[in-house]
Amino acid sequence: MKRDVTLLNALNEGVCLLDEEGKVVFCNRRLEGWLGQTTATMQGQALATLFPRFLKPHIQARLEMVKQSQAPVIFSPQIHGYLFPCPMGDGDYRLQQTTVTCLEDGCLLLSVQDFTDQIRQAKIQKASNRRLQEELTQRYVLEKQNKQLIAAMDQAAEAIMICNERAQFQYVNHTFVQQTGWSQEEALEKGVYSQLRTDADVGFEQLLMETIRSGKKWQGQQQVQRKDGSLFMSNISIAPIVNAEGNITHAVAIQEDITQHILLEEQYRHTQKQEALTTLVGGIAHDFNNLLSGMLGHLYLASREVKGLPKTPDRLKKIQKSAYDAADIVKQLMTFSRRDQIDARNFPLQSFLKEMVKLIEHSVPENIEFSLDFEQYPFPMHGDPELLQQSMMNMVQNSVEASVSVQNPKIHIALKMLDVGENEGLIVRYPALQYGEYADLSISDNGLGIHPDHFNRVFDPFFTTKQLGSGLGLATVMGCMRHHHGVIDVHSTLGQGTTIHMYFPLCARTEFGGVEAPHDFREVRILLVDDDPLVRETSAELLHDLGHEVVTAFDGQDAIDIFEKDEQAFDVVIMDMVMPRVNGPAAVRYIRALNSDVPVIFATAYDRSVSLEDAGKFERAMLVSKPFNPEDLNHLLATVLDENWQGEK
């Protein structure tokens, strides 16, 4: 018996032996220790009395079953909590599993297995695992954020560089590689910015270090050198990076390539200058035009009046020729400033160019290799073929003069459709080209090229590098482009040649028409209305001299007064557009109320495109530009007096 007690006391489990009546016979030391009681204090007492949880009916029932069936039963801690209350000192009780076995003599052996430490350990392990899991989740989230940040930085449109406090690269993004041509590995290996420059300029490093030292941000422009040695202008901003402790550890530099931006700014400035020039030239040309109207009219009349002075007609002719030359210059200036009229119609550009080239070829010396490359497409265009022809002639003439003195001179004219996909840079410069279809008409030569200092001035009126040049050739081309809502793009390298691209908008219309020949002319009665006495008197004399009956009015109201006296007195009204008191269109509206059939010729010295809108509102009306050409007047009168003529829109 003593040996059995020794063995039971040595066990790691608690043991309690009950007699047949359920009274405590023995508790081993382990259980005594857990319970804080000795066998002596418990011996002879009923288990359920000592530990009331054993009183529960289902526990009693199962204890009874053990006796009956001899099958052991288990009471697990999760279902029953503790049966033996073994306090731990912290208010909790030990988590224990009790196994009840029936011995051969009908006594019950209760063995108590303690899970407390195991469960506590498992809980600690679980908490640790949970923390680890949370840490891993947090790390995963951070890594994901980090990856997103790196991806965002790598895919940013600007170059991003992170440098340490010694201005050494720690990171450069993909755009930096694209901008500079240095790979990420090369940049990190070179370490500092100055090592990427051939001139080893340390200015940027000093700037970075100063930013890190001062903790202030910096922004400015800096010229950056690419790996191939070329330079580009960049906008750089530098900001310090502060760590969690508030110390500046790094700096981030963001570098934006502003080459394109500068080009656009330059282009904008150039456009502004051209607009100002256009306004100035247009104003001067308009005034000269009116003066020339009077001068030419009087010259015409004087040349018919002089008799008995043998040299005077010849001198008058020479003056007249000079006046016409001056009128031509004014006309070119008007074209440049878009103040002249253009005879716009639909025509196939490719066929037109083929015909025009036959004329142009004669002006190209034989030693120049003249070649063409026209894409097979009609290129339906709405515009003024004569103006286009004049522009082409001017450009070919320039090419001839630029290339005639070089070896193996060449001039090439090409016509093709503009492919937007292949010309991304062009679209950036001229966004309008991405809308609709454009013909790309280009003239290239391998001549002297344009000096960079002259590049921005070639389209200015009267700018010329030739001794005998008028300086109006390319100005006319520019006017032509404006009239046609086109875009002109010049590429030139000094000593290598020039290529000028003209992009014309194309239309879908394929009908091509023209003005029919005028009918026979007869003598007509004319009411001539103009507020400018010089123009009015000269024109009246001119018409009178052509055999017509002319009554003059000095403004719209005067014309109305005259017309009211006899509304059938006139076959035609020639009406100035802009006049004091009552202007041309208002006067015509009144006159038409009196006589709806009388044809009207509106005369304007202003931009025809502006006046066309007003003139177009009237049936049997047309718009002509001043000054009148005497030879054209009869032709105009014959046209408007045709009974079938309905006017021009």
Added chain:
Amino acid sequence: MIQLSLDQEDVLSELMNIGVGRASATLNEMVGHHIRLQVPCVKLIRKENLHEYVAYDDDTSLSSVQMNFRGEFDGNAVLVFPQEAASILVSSLTDEPQNPSEMDALKSGTLTEIGNILINAVMGSIANFLDVGLQYSVPDYLECKVDHLCALGGQASTILLAEASFTIDELKVQGDILLFFHVSSFESLLSYVDRELVS
């Protein structure tokens, strides 16, 4: 292979059902949930054919509670669940949050008690009906794969297999009760059954 007659099958099924009925009553009282325990059918199979009759994949982790018995007939009684189902069953009975992937010491202790109650009830039902005395080992909790289940039966070659279905409130958990017998023991069991049928 011994074949069960219809009468024998009826008796064994009935004994099983009486056992699980008592077990569910005990569990109901213990945990305060409405538990329904059913054994829809009983099959007699050879140990080597166990794979064909249980629905566990080779890789499924199983939780089992086993008790040996000996006396008029010897064998081994095993209650087995897929580990995930066992965890759900224990969590539902104890109102613990479910963590199917985990069977800790507390949970395994609880499952051991459930197995103990069920096996005691089933074996008690058989022993009472046949009026035989059996001695039992203390229940053991084991985790294993389906391949190792057969090893639990030791030298036994015949298995009385019953599908055990626990329905706890809305939850349904499936497991199996396996009673392994040596051939001679099973013949002895049947002779007792036949004796009772005659009387």
